Amino acid sequence: MGNSMEISQEIDLAIDLLAPTGSFKLEVEKDGLATLTFDTPGEKVNKYSTPVMKELEKLVDDLSKRNDIKALILVSKKPGIFIAGADVNELASASKDTDPEFLLRPQRVFTRLANLPFITVAAIDGACLGGGCETVLAMDYRLASDSKKVQIGLPEVKLGILPAWGGSTRLPRLVGLPTGLDLLLAGKVLDGKRALKAGLVDAVIPAPILYDQAKKLAREKLGTPKRANAGKGGGPARFRKARLVEGLLEGPLSFVVFGKAKKTVLKETKGRYPAPLACLQAVKEGWGKPIESGFAAEVRNVAPLVGTPEMKNLLGLFFRMEDVKKETGVPGHVKPREIHRIGVLGAGVMGGGIAQLAADKGFPVRMKDLKAEPLAGGYAAAAKIWLEKVKKRRMTKAEFAGKMSLLSGGFDYSGFSFAEVTIEAVVEKLAVKQAVLKEWEGVVPASAIFASNTSTLPIGEIAAGAAHPERVVGMHFFNPVHKMPLVEVITGPHTAPDVTATIFELAKKMGKTPVVVKDAPGFLVNRILGPYLAEAGRVLAEGNAMEAIDKALRDFGMPVGPIELLDDVGIDVATKGGETLSAAWPERMPLDAAFAKLAASGRLGRKTGKGFYLYQGDKRTGPDASVYSELGIPAPSGLKTSAAELEARLLLPMVNEAAFCLADGIVASAAKLDLAMIFGTGFPPFRGGLTAYADTLGIANVVSGLTRLEAQHGPRFRPAPLLVEMANAGKTFN
Ligand SMILES: NC(=O)c1ccc[n+]([C@@H]2O[C@H](COP(=O)([O-])OP(=O)(O)OC[C@H]3O[C@@H](n4cnc5c(N)ncnc54)[C@H](O)[C@@H]3O)[C@@H](O)[C@H]2O)c1
Structure with a gap:
């Protein structure tokens, strides 16, 4: 083995020996x-x-020497994709020793593109992300099509790095400092309309005439001055001159903008994600200076990010999401069925949310409920979500009317025979669900699919009396439906593979990330959350203040603390879930009467304005001290247990339950389990998921921690045999 320099030269040589990719014509x-x-x-x-970048380098070099060219249009032939960005596989293998050309070459290529002696126009009809966006930022004009596939932006911070091929420098110069930082630091991507509003593109044009219009523009601009380097200090010129205040904020008062941006980043990331801060630093170091200073600042600031655990974990998450795009949810070649219409049974909290989402994605939806009130509520909830978009100008009034017209509802099954899939979201009672399934079977063709949104009832039991149990499956959405990205697809004992594949595909079409799980109490996510929430109740009862417990877990990186989460889920719902889990695994998940007691007194959580915390409308107003007296304990202040011990008490049982789930085959792999925990509970992505977190701790440490807790608090902490086995063999989850 040679040193890293020799290796990188070898790789370079190998790449040189590759035939040109033939990517450009x-x-x-x-x-x-x-x-x-x-x-x-x-x-x-x-x-x-x-290799593609090298090809472009040669091409741009050749172009710069040609005097027969007066203007250049860049287009893509891939449907829905302009340029997806850098090859993420190369990024994944990058380390501190990676050849600096990995950054310097693209910077050089895009600068040469910007310096071409004729005007350049990008005709963007699809995803234009990362390196793709950095390409068009180095061009003179950007035209976007009105296609829904158009997405323009620099999402690098979401992968734990920053745009260092010129994007961090060029974007704020084009769209202005505040907008540029807003886009860069959150890794936002925009559709054509929003890109136009931000000043990132010059026009949005109907897709069929985009190329013609690009040609027209290019011909009109033939021989006119270039814009790609016409801005102050180099870099793209802004479309319009900065107004007086903008001028001040981007000039002598830029420190105010940088300060505010830093505050926002720290608030959003709690300092857990280094990439946005590094990106901010890069922009700051290059701002107001010649463009080359910006490029150098990008390289300087991205270097410490490459190869960090945060980058690896975020990239891991990206790859897992990419895998889901390619998968069908079942092994072998199983084709999902085509879905045109959807039925929804029960128009309550979940049914209404599911109907809204399905209509949002263009499916006509027929709802059925027993009462008029939930049906009206379903319409109102859907309208509220869309009207919010209208208010933010992300949807036109005509589009709103179109979406609303996709929703219809009634008290009987009329219309359900046309729906290839019916999603059941009636009350959580086995007898009701079984009766509803029987009624439904009486009106639909044999090919229709029944997908239950149950959160606890076994799919096998729901399907027990069905004429066709093979078409009954679980499709478990999380609340609120339009926000939570996970759907658990639950295969019952008789569910047919193509039924699973169809629901898996439908979940993706509805914009969700599906994970297939086996039919067992709590399925996957709620089963793992169970011991965590129960333990939070116990540490509270031991004399730790609720807000201090929540803060400790938020500091760990959870989006909300466990007590807040109980309020959001509903203390009654959590109690019911706890009972189901406890019946299945009484030793690991013993029942705690405290929650039931609170629920029985009408303290149900956010939905009743009163749980552990008090609420006014949507706003949490503060902890409710009377909870302690209701539980018969003195009101505590702060933490009695250390934050580290709290983490151990709450998180190690989750890791333990994850091991039990894997051993039981509830989910296919540790990677899928992590995906489900991140998307179903918000487990911190920078930690890579629950099992990745366990690997970081070291499995032997997890086992010794659980063993210690078992000795102190009882058998609920007894380590799973799989963990003990892994610790003995020195194995990790991932
Ligand atoms: N609320 C959550 O956080 C959540 C999350 C995931 C899954 N779930 C599951 O979703 C399902 C619905 O929960 P929800 O919170 O929306 O309940 P909900 O009480 O808000 O809604 C249930 C609706 O079903 C209707 N209904 C009852 N019997 C019916 C019948 N025979 N035909 C048609 N409609 C009927 C009721 O009138 C009510 O409007 C449950 O299985 C629940 O476990 C709930």
């Missing part, structure tokens, strides 16, 4: 208008691997 018309088409053969998307 140049056509020049008589009047000097050239069209450069990006279309990497054999790939679904255009992305920048090192």
